[in-house]
Amino acid sequence: MKKNRPKYRQIIDAAVIAIAENGYHHAQVAKIAKHAGVADGTIYLYFKNKEDILISLFQEKMGSFVEKIEEKIEGKETAAEKLLMMIETHFNMLSEDRHLAIVTQLELRQSNKDLRHKINEVLKGYLSLVEKILKDGKESGEFSPTLDIRLARQMIFGTMDETVTTWVMNDQKYDLTALAESVHQLLLNGCTARS
Amino acid sequence: MKKNRPKYRQIIDAAVIAIAENGYHHAQVAKIAKHAGVADGTIYLYFKNKEDILISLFQEKMGSFVEKIEEKIEGKETAAEKLLMMIETHFNMLSEDRHLAIVTQLELRQSNKDLRHKINEVLKGYLSLVEKILKDGKESGEFSPTLDIRLARQMIFGTMDETVTTWVMNDQKYDLTALAESVHQLLLNGCTARS
């Protein structure tokens, strides 16, 4: 299996750095190859084409993203706690990998529609996770029984995304993780049933 | 003034269509010119370069966007009503111009970082409007006195954006405007003070 050979990850990590440093459109395959310490042609032994690098990049990174979050929220009792943990973990992981944050929030969005549809496929795993939390909260009575799961998911995801993007566009110069609790409060308010 | 001559708008409208149909990266200047019914060179009598078309496009469309919303919410009393009207108008305007929706939600985001920073400048007008509503609501007591205006604005904007993008990615096959009220309710919940 190609994915288990060391060069596979080398190339993906090189791609993250190359894109973060040069921008999506200036991250030529040659530059990625140089960063990875392999020849240009070697890239094509591991990936079908350039797009495939990006999709794989997203899959790998988002995969571990979701796994990590799932781990973290496992022990939590309430939906509210799970939501908080998700937001905190999400913010925290991107805070700790500046390059990845730039790539996911800014650069990868410059890809064309096709690629973005594929990226969305990958995102579905994350979205399901969010919807799972919402469903749990609804069932437990924490959230409003009339809560529209899809809309709420869009609110949660859209808010987190906008918050992270704003932070990246401001050159990551403030503490993103510190915002987690406030964002959580806002979103919780949105989902909670009124007395 | 160039902006008042008919070809200026012709070209911008042609750009919207060309980008929506072909995607940002395949909307060649030649295609835009053909759509506008002018020669390639004519484009450069009205715009400095291709990027300038896109920035102008965004300014023109977003400008009338904000104006329209301002008009609409003028008569409204409460912040909640203003918020609802804003969401409805936002959703409605994009519903009525399918091409523009594709361009703003998908294609224009493929532009490079520089262009996106310029687009963000234009967006600030809209963001101010949102913050104005939030401030009003806070002062009138409708919203929580501890509401973080910036975070709330990111929630509102992020949620609307995510909702519209999801709709566009689903080929605009359901009624976006119909979602306005539910989205409003969610966001209002998020902002409102608890008893």
Added chain:
Amino acid sequence: MKKNRPKYRQIIDAAVIAIAENGYHHAQVAKIAKHAGVADGTIYLYFKNKEDILISLFQEKMGSFVEKIEEKIEGKETAAEKLLMMIETHFNMLSEDRHLAIVTQLELRQSNKDLRHKINEVLKGYLSLVEKILKDGKESGEFSPTLDIRLARQMIFGTMDETVTTWVMNDQKYDLTALAESVHQLLLNGCTARS
């Protein structure tokens, strides 16, 4: 006659300045028109095309060049004196019109082969003048009876040209006219019969 209307010369003088300031390839017709204070289209009422401006420019300037030199050498007795006067006048006229010097020595040579052939046609008047002096000197016994008129003309013209070009390439920062006498002495040596 077009050549007698004021705009004809206006445009030619504008061309000299535009070319000297911007270089041959950046002296667009539009720039020449602006310098001349006329509309782009007006140029084409006086000249067939851009090349025609340049040929006419050369004809006008070189014409008065040759006339002036002819006047100056008329009173001179010996071929040597005529040669000196020619060199002095040549150097002096280009010293006094910095723009024209740049245009004739550097910029106009960037024209294509066709244009240069036409320019050469114009130059023939000057070359005849040189050959006339040489013939006179040969007949009077000042110059060697075996002197090859054509080669001697090429030496004289080539030397003057190289001297002026070197001066222009050095930003005209020394006194060109002061070199006339030394150049004259060199060339005279070349042409004079040995005892």
Added chain:
Amino acid sequence: MKKNRPKYRQIIDAAVIAIAENGYHHAQVAKIAKHAGVADGTIYLYFKNKEDILISLFQEKMGSFVEKIEEKIEGKETAAEKLLMMIETHFNMLSEDRHLAIVTQLELRQSNKDLRHKINEVLKGYLSLVEKILKDGKESGEFSPTLDIRLARQMIFGTMDETVTTWVMNDQKYDLTALAESVHQLLLNGCTARS
């Protein structure tokens, strides 16, 4: 080293032919590539851009030019003999490469001022060679002790250049090398001390 790979010279030789045949401004990179039997993009593996081809062309050709002349005059005793050998070799080498003659005398002069300044840098090697001969001749007493080296160099260079250019403009239809001796006599006269 790129300069030693065969395609480097292939491309330069192709450029000489393409420029001689089509003129400087119509010698598109595509045409040069076709002549060289390589793909357009290959050009850019060996040269930074089109201008770089031209500068390299001049350097290569002028370099071997100067080397050849240096070799040839090495054995010569007197400055007069060296001068003759230089003129003969200069005329002969351009006679034997019709394309190169067209390119150096006509086409390359159409380049812009920047390129011409770079070409002049390359020419300095040749000019030094001429000045060396002049200095030797002055010291040995062959040339006038009052000879202005720079002016004499301009005469020699200007005369040779004008002679070759006239020959090229006349479609190389007479024997250039046959003129060497007469030109030499003229120039020698110019430099020699009078009794």
Added chain:
DNA sequence: AATGAATGAGGGTTCATTCAT
């Protein structure tokens, strides 16, 4: 498996010239 030299398609922009007013 790995290399890296070679490929060649594709597009933004300039500017001489025209022509309706």
Added chain:
DNA sequence: GATGAATGAACCCTCATTCAT
């Protein structure tokens, strides 16, 4: 005669991908 808005042909260079070694 004069205008100047409009035209559209022409070209350098980049970079993802291939394939002989």
